[in-house]
Amino acid sequence: MWSPIERWREPIDDRLETVLPPTVTDECLREWIGPAREQYDVTAVQETLADPVWDLLDRGGKRWRAVLAAVCFEALDAEPRAHLDYACIPELVHNGSLLVDDVEDEAALRRGGPTIHREYGRDVALNAGNALYFLPFRLLERTATDLDSATQCELYRRLTAELMSLHVGQGMDVHWHSSPRPEVAPASYLEMSARKTGSLARLSTDVPAIVTNQPPAVREALRAYATDVAVAFQISDDVLDVETAAEHGGSFGKEFGNDIKEGKVTLLTIAALEQADSADERRLREVLADDDPDRDDVADALAVLRETGSVEYARDQAIRFGDRARSHLEGLDLRTEPMADLEAFAAFAVERVV
Numbered sequence: 001m002w003s004p005i006e007r008w009r010e011p012i013d014d015r016l017e018t019v020l021p022p023t024v025t026d027e028c029l030r031e032w033i034g035p036a037r038e039q040y041d042v043t044a045v046q047e048t049l050a051d052p053v054w055d056l057l058d059r060g061g062k063r064w065r066a067v068l069a070a071v072c073f074e075a076l077d078a079e080p081r082a083h084l085d086y087a088c089i090p091e092l093v094h095n096g097s098l099l100v101d102d103v104e105d106e107a108a109l110r111r112g113g114p115t116i117h118r119e120y121g122r123d124v125a126l127n128a129g130n131a132l133y134f135l136p137f138r139l140l141e142r143t144a145t146d147l148d149s150a151t152q153c154e155l156y157r158r159l160t161a162e163l164m165s166l167h168v169g170q171g172m173d174v175h176w177h178s179s180p181r182p183e184v185a186p187a188s189y190l191e192m193s194a195r196k197t198g199s200l201a202r203l204s205t206d207v208p209a210i211v212t213n214q215p216p217a218v219r220e221a222l223r224a225y226a227t228d229v230a231v232a233f234q235i236s237d238d239v240l241d242v243e244t245a246a247e248h249g250g251s252f253g254k255e256f257g258n259d260i261k262e263g264k265v266t267l268l269t270i271a272a273l274e275q276a277d278s279a280d281e282r283r284l285r286e287v288l289a290d291d292d293p294d295r296d297d298v299a300d301a302l303a304v305l306r307e308t309g310s311v312e313y314a315r316d317q318a319i320r321f322g323d324r325a326r327s328h329l330e331g332l333d334l335r336t337e338p339m340a341d342l343e344a345f346a347a348f349a350v351e352r353v354v
Helices: 003-019 026-033 042-058 064-075 080-105 116-120 122-146 149-178 186-196 198-211 216-248 267-275 278-289 295-307 310-327 336-351
Strands: none
Touching (some): 003 064, 003 080, 026 042, 042 080, 042 122, 064 080, 064 198, 064 216, 064 336, 080 116, 080 122, 080 149, 080 198, 116 122, 122 149, 149 186, 149 198, 198 216, 216 267, 216 310, 278 295
């Protein structure tokens, strides 16, 4: 485990409870959206927003996006505890994306329990997920009052840009796993990861850099670091999905062979389709295109991934991006200990699979 997660997880969770209270009240609603014109239905908001969101949050998650933001504030010589509202921004968006992604993927498990749309309904999950996309804008409005107008505008601009980037990456991913025989280049997969996963990592470095008024060179170096470390993390997740399915039958908190069952294109499946003989290629494509593959189908697909060396290939790519992420930190004038934490996070992103 990356040590800053242990240090910052509890303070961040405490702050999330302030930002998005688990119990909805009229006062809370007035603070976030203004006085009621007639009368709020507090129970309805509780059951369709707070309950499903906190159900997901209470199941765990590493909170690494929020922790990364806290470490960046520290590295840039700012007091992290005074900026935890900012650190919550990427975490809120991330959990919103999980709610929506699980509906789009028709996933059954998330963080060891039934997905939120299966517990509360698709309509509730989609509405709650979308609310978490918008909540950070209100949070900025409340938090950034001590910043000049140009800095505030830059924060809004970056948040908007990365939200759009996130959805472009998700759109690529959705298209690939909804197409019967997708032909995806490795470079396109890496671009998708840099959008879908990299967007929130970039918010985790951009927001601290903007708030502390860093020069463009520092901001760009941290953005490049965040992008590469996120791609490494995404590839590692793909490897873990395969390895956990093969070794533990799905104890990773998701379904057995989750990515295969959902027909997802990953760096592993791209490499396997390129390297497999015609029979194995045909079999892998059949399983990926199947709307409801059984365990034997998934096992067949996993065998193709292993036999073609795609697991080792993806692991090597994760290592490459982790190394490149650390290289972007060279020459930056950051505080020593948090700089070491940033370097360690790049290692953590890949050490899970090496």
